[in-house]
Amino acid sequence: MKLASWLLDEIAKQWEIQPERVSQALLRALEADPELRWAVVVGAYLDEQISLAKAAELLGIDRWTLQEEFQRRGIPLRQGATSLEELHAEIQVWHTIPSQNASEEPVCS
Numbered sequence: 001m002k003l004a005s006w007l008l009d010e011i012a013k014q015w016e017i018q019p020e021r022v023s024q025a026l027l028r029a030l031e032a033d034p035e036l037r038w039a040v041v042v043g044a045y046l047d048e049q050i051s052l053a054k055a056a057e058l059l060g061i062d063r064w065t066l067q068e069e070f071q072r073r074g075i076p077l078r079q080g081a082t083s084l085e086e087l088h089a090e091i092q093v094w095h096t097i098p099s100q101n102a103s104e105e106p107v108c109s
Helices: 003-019 021-032 034-046 052-061 065-072 085-098
Strands: none
Touching: 003 021, 021 034, 034 052, 052 065, 052 085
16 A cells, blocks of 8 residues: 555644654554664664664664674664764663663763
């Protein structure tokens, strides 16, 4: 079934009116279709919209596993943040990873 361009236009309009609702619907669609989720997340990574760490988080795997998978598939790797915004995003992801030793201080604060 071919998706009519009008539907994408209307979704974009609804995004402006009720972004949370559209966001939740899109996230449910990505959760229901792992291949689509992979394509969208890898596309965002390749377009430099998200970091490797964020891509791994969105795919539900660790950064190193994703890095190995990218290498296996021949997907180019970007090492390190390329902007201050990306650096902050990477730090935020690191803060969400549970420490192996709960008494350890976080590396970045």
